[in-house]
Amino acid sequence: MPAKGSTVEANDSEEPTGLAVLGFGEPADEAGPRRIEARLSGSDRFYRALASTGAGITLLIIVLIGVFLLLEALPAFRAAGFGFLTTQRWDPDSAPPEFGVAAMMFGTAVTAVVAMLATVPLALATALFINEYAPRVLRATLTSLVDLMAAIPSLVFALWGLFFLVPWLQPIEGWLVAQLGGTLPFMRAIATGSSLFNAGLVIALMAIPITTSIIREVLSQAPRHECEGALALGGTRWGMITTVILPFGKTGIIGGSMLGLGRALGETIAATLILNIRFEIKPQILETGGITVASGIAVEFFDAQELGLSALMAAGLSLFLVTIVINLVAAVVVERAKAAG
Amino acid sequence: MTTQESEAPVTGQPVGGTLRGVGVSAWFGARKVLEGVDIDMRAGVVTALIGPSGCGKSTFLRILNRMHELVPIATLGGSVLLDGDDIYGTALPITEVRRRIGMVFQKPNPFPAMTIGDNVMAGLRLTGRKTANREQLIEESLRRAGLWNEVRNRLGAPAGGLSGGQQQRLCIARSLAVRPDVLLMDEPCSALDPTSTRRIEETILELKDQLTIVIVTHNMQQAQRVSEHCAFFLAAEDEPGRVVEQGETEHIFGSPEDPRTADYVNGRFG
Numbered sequence: 001m002p003a004k005g006s007t008v009e010a011n012d013s014e015e016p017t018g019l020a021v022l023g024f025g026e027p028a029d030e031a032g033p034r035r036i037e038a039r040l041s042g043s044d045r046f047y048r049a050l051a052s053t054g055a056g057i058t059l060l061i062i063v064l065i066g067v068f069l070l071l072e073a074l075p076a077f078r079a080a081g082f083g084f085l086t087t088q089r090w091d092p093d094s095a096p097p098e099f100g101v102a103a104m105m106f107g108t109a110v111t112a113v114v115a116m117l118a119t120v121p122l123a124l125a126t127a128l129f130i131n132e133y134a135p136r137v138l139r140a141t142l143t144s145l146v147d148l149m150a151a152i153p154s155l156v157f158a159l160w161g162l163f164f165l166v167p168w169l170q171p172i173e174g175w176l177v178a179q180l181g182g183t184l185p186f187m188r189a190i191a192t193g194s195s196l197f198n199a200g201l202v203i204a205l206m207a208i209p210i211t212t213s214i215i216r217e218v219l220s221q222a223p224r225h226e227c228e229g230a231l232a233l234g235g236t237r238w239g240m241i242t243t244v245i246l247p248f249g250k251t252g253i254i255g256g257s258m259l260g261l262g263r264a265l266g267e268t269i270a271a272t273l274i275l276n277i278r279f280e281i282k283p284q285i286l287e288t289g290g291i292t293v294a295s296g297i298a299v300e301f302f303d304a305q306e307l308g309l310s311a312l313m314a315a316g317l318s319l320f321l322v323t324i325v326i327n328l329v330a331a332v333v334v335e336r337a338k339a340a341g
Numbered sequence: 342m343t344t345q346e347s348e349a350p351v352t353g354q355p356v357g358g359t360l361r362g363v364g365v366s367a368w369f370g371a372r373k374v375l376e377g378v379d380i381d382m383r384a385g386v387v388t389a390l391i392g393p394s395g396c397g398k399s400t401f402l403r404i405l406n407r408m409h410e411l412v413p414i415a416t417l418g419g420s421v422l423l424d425g426d427d428i429y430g431t432a433l434p435i436t437e438v439r440r441r442i443g444m445v446f447q448k449p450n451p452f453p454a455m456t457i458g459d460n461v462m463a464g465l466r467l468t469g470r471k472t473a474n475r476e477q478l479i480e481e482s483l484r485r486a487g488l489w490n491e492v493r494n495r496l497g498a499p500a501g502g503l504s505g506g507q508q509q510r511l512c513i514a515r516s517l518a519v520r521p522d523v524l525l526m527d528e529p530c531s532a533l534d535p536t537s538t539r540r541i542e543e544t545i546l547e548l549k550d551q552l553t554i555v556i557v558t559h560n561m562q563q564a565q566r567v568s569e570h571c572a573f574f575l576a577a578e579d580e581p582g583r584v585v586e587q588g589e590t591e592h593i594f595g596s597p598e599d600p601r602t603a604d605y606v607n608g609r610f611g
Contacts, residue, residue, distance in 0.1 A: 136413050223450075225448055225450040226452060226453075228408060228446065228450070229446065229450040229515075230452075231408070231411070231439060232406060232408060232439055232443065232444040232516075233440065233443070233463060233464035233467050233468070233516065233519055234436045234438075234440025234464060234467060234468045235436065235439075235464070235467030235468065236467070239466075239467040239468075239469075240467075243452060243463060243467060247452075247454050
């Protein structure tokens with residue numbers, strides 16, 4: 001799809017010659033900049049069309065998802081009004097209907113924050129270990145291991161979390177609650193285990209491999225001659241990492257973390273299995289209960305009546321919008337970081 | 342234009358360290374690239390390593406401050422003594438070896454996102470040392486590298502905006518700021534224009550009373566202009582590089598004993 005009115009334009013009226021000709025030769029009769037034209041070859045035009053079509057289809061799908069969700073969600077928005085954002089309960093098919101995303105959004109935010117707090121340091125440390133500290137013979141193996149982990153279905157992580165990690169954490173969390181619950185309100189809990197915190201940790205398990213993989217790949221591109229410069233000044237390996245590798249890779253670290261966050265926001269099966277689903281805002285993050293948007297949709301879907309379905313679409317649309325906003329913010333952050341050097 | 346800059350404070354500067362390669366050999370995997378190199382690099386003297394491409398002179402230089410081992414398949418034999426201590430032993434920490442034996446690379450490699458001033462101070466930060474007077478050290482190092490007058494008003498600008506020759510002199514200033522005893526230079530002018538090359542050569546001549554300098558160069562005139570001692574490396578086909586001849590630079594260029602040296606310094610091959 002050639003952009004009409006742009007300064008570079010394909011001249012379709014001429015026979016393709018197989019050469020792209022840039023018209024720099026003609027003398028300009030005015031001092032101002034001249035118009036630059038280019039005759040594109042047939043293959044150039046073909047591949048441009050191919051790439052444009054692909055990009056167009058992708059954008060179209062995203063727009064269609066948004067439009068579909070919006071249309072389906074409209075009845076629910078009409079029924080709930082502004083309360084959709086503030087209501088914790090989820091009874092769309094009762095009379096009168098009472099439902100909102102407040103509890104789900106809260107749970108999604110808590111699990112995402114917990115997941116990212118666990119994912120980013122672990123992924124960064126793993127990436128640095130593989131690239132800079134691991135014995136050379138192990139590097140290739142570790143790299144493929146991490147990439148392989150990124151391909152494991154999330155259900156497997158969720159089951160491991162449910163039957164191994166969460167029971168194993170139970171005594172530690174019980175101790176923490178006993179020690180800190182008295183002074184820190186969010187550490188209080190009557191029962192631990194199926195909590196938002198644990199769901200966040202299991203989601204972190206799924207986000208770590210992909211985040212590690214991307215960060216490691218980006219950091220491995222750090223210019224070697226700058227690394228050698230740092231070492232040649234008498235720097236330690238850690239000095240080289242903080243002076244050259246991390247400043248070089250900061251945009252990649254942000255980008256990789258955002259992909260991990262995307263996975264954390266949308267993760268369904270882990271939260272559904274771990275959480276003892278309760279539609280309520282639960283600031284006590286270690287206490288059993290809570291709900292996320294994705295797990296709420298999964299749990300409520302089968303029993304949903306007409307307005308119930310519409311309400312779930314509305315919840316899905318909310319998550320869709322949150323994801324888009326977060327990615328836009330991330331894009332701005334990455335651009336800023338790039339501009340800063 | 343360098344007369345003011347050569348008035349850099351030199352009081353209390355170390356005169357330099359003595360570096361001695363003893364029977365140095367090197368391999369990349371199974372391929373032997375260097376064999377039995379013995380060179381004395383005396384304190385306060387500029388030693389030039391010359392020879393055609395692939396003769397192992399850059400490899401030898403990188404062995405002198407433990408850069409060689411950063412290549413995954415690289416190994417070496419023999420020893421390198423800095424004032425008598427084996428740098429490949431445990432007498433000195435590796436970071437101390439590299440601080441005392443600084444290196445300027447073929448391609449200028451300042452840290453592009455850092456400011457000019459921060460680049461000069463990077464070595465101190467990397468070695469975890471503090472300085473009482475940051476401004477004074479920056480000025481002194483830049484003066485010694487012959488860059489002060491060009492950048493004195495933009496020390497806060499990013500180093501990436503300097504020209505290639507200025508970047509290379511910034512790298513020299515960065516190396517000097519950690520007060521090395523020896524400065525290794527790996528074809529420091531090969532990526533630079535003639536004017537920048539001349540500035541760097543002037544810098545070398547100004548520095549030579551303050552520390553030991555070892556320079557690898559492909560440029561015969563440069564070796565003659567800046568060095569007092571000279572070693573000629575040569576590798577025959579399918580054989581590792583060796584030192585064919587070494588001695589006073591004047592002697593190597595004026596009346597070499599080996600016919601291969603005479604052929605090379607007179608431009609008949611290489």
